[in-house]
Amino acid sequence: MPSPWLLVAAVALWGLLLVPASAGDVPAPTIPKGKGEQCVADTDFMRRNHMDLLTHQRDDTVRRGMRGAKFSLNGCVECHAVAGANGRTVTAADPKHFCRACHDYAAVRVDCFDCHASRPEPKMRAAATGATKAGRR
Ligand code: HEC
Ligand code: HEC
Ligand code: HEC
Numbered sequence: 001m002p003s004p005w006l007l008v009a010a011v012a013l014w015g016l017l018l019v020p021a022s023a024g025d026v027p028a029p030t031i032p033k034g035k036g037e038q039c040v041a042d043t044d045f046m047r048r049n050h051m052d053l054l055t056h057q058r059d060d061t062v063r064r065g066m067r068g069a070k071f072s073l074n075g076c077v078e079c080h081a082v083a084g085a086n087g088r089t090v091t092a093a094d095p096k097h098f099c100r101a102c103h104d105y106a107a108v109r110v111d112c113f114d115c116h117a118s119r120p121e122p123k124m125r126a127a128a129t130g131a132t133k134a135g136r137r
Contacts, residue, residue: 029105032098035079040070050076054112073112078120092118 039046041053057071080098084090090097092113095104099118103110112118 029101031101032080032082032096034098035081039079040075073116074120077116077118081120089119 041049046053053071054073054076057073077098081089082094082096082098084094084096092099094100097118099110099113102108
């Protein structure tokens with residue numbers, strides 16, 4: 001007779017094996033759904049390459065003065081806005097923020113929102129600037 005605990009352990013292990021492996025090395029966290037039909041690029045591509053896209057976009061903007069291209073950080077936070085308990089869109093200070101869904105999970109820390117707004121701000125969009133509200137989160 002195997003000990004009941006051994007059985008429990010075996011069943012638990014079996015359960016783990018049944019969980020499908022997630023894409024990449026990072027286990028799948030709960031990610032809030034984006035707005036609209038699709039992302040600015042293929043979702044799977046975005047999952048893996050958004051950091052490079054954003055960095056290139058930033059380099060283009062800051063060094064070459066390019067604006068309004070496809071991979072704008074304002075665009076990200078607009079489509080990926082998440083409502084908090086009070087109905088207001090959460091900022092990056094809240095663990096529910098879209099960008100933190102995975103980052104907290106993967107222990108990634110980004111400093112982007114030290115300068116950039118982490119939720120849509122109508123006035124900023126009107127002014128078409130990316131990071132003029134320094135310190136606002
Ligand atoms: C020290 C402040 C600062 C930090 C930190 C910072 N940025 Fe920026 N970022 C700026 C400024 C200033 C601009 C230029 C804004 C403009 O001219 O429109 C800019 C522009 C951009 C742009 C192009 C404008 C837009 O919204 O599309 C992107 C994309 C961008 N940053 C991404 C990032 C990302 C991603 C991070 C984090 C890894 C980051 N930034 C961190 C200050 C900062
Ligand atoms: C027009 C709206 C829109 C914009 C702008 C947008 N996204 Fe998306 N994004 C979506 C949709 C829709 C999906 C796929 C549905 C979902 O969220 O699972 C998605 C998916 C993603 C995913 C994968 C999420 C997952 O479930 O694994 C990432 C990562 C992502 N977007 C990052 C970004 C970044 C970074 C930016 C800015 C450069 C951005 N998105 C701009 C709408 C948008
Ligand atoms: C689907 C999960 C997921 C979502 C959603 C997500 N990220 Fe990421 N992000 C990651 C992972 C995983 C890494 C680490 C990749 C690595 O280390 O190679 C990362 C890394 C980054 C980096 C580079 C950090 C560094 O120090 O190298 C930036 C910048 C970044 N993400 C920006 C964002 C922004 C902005 C958003 C929200 C608009 C966002 N990410 C949403 C998974 C995600």
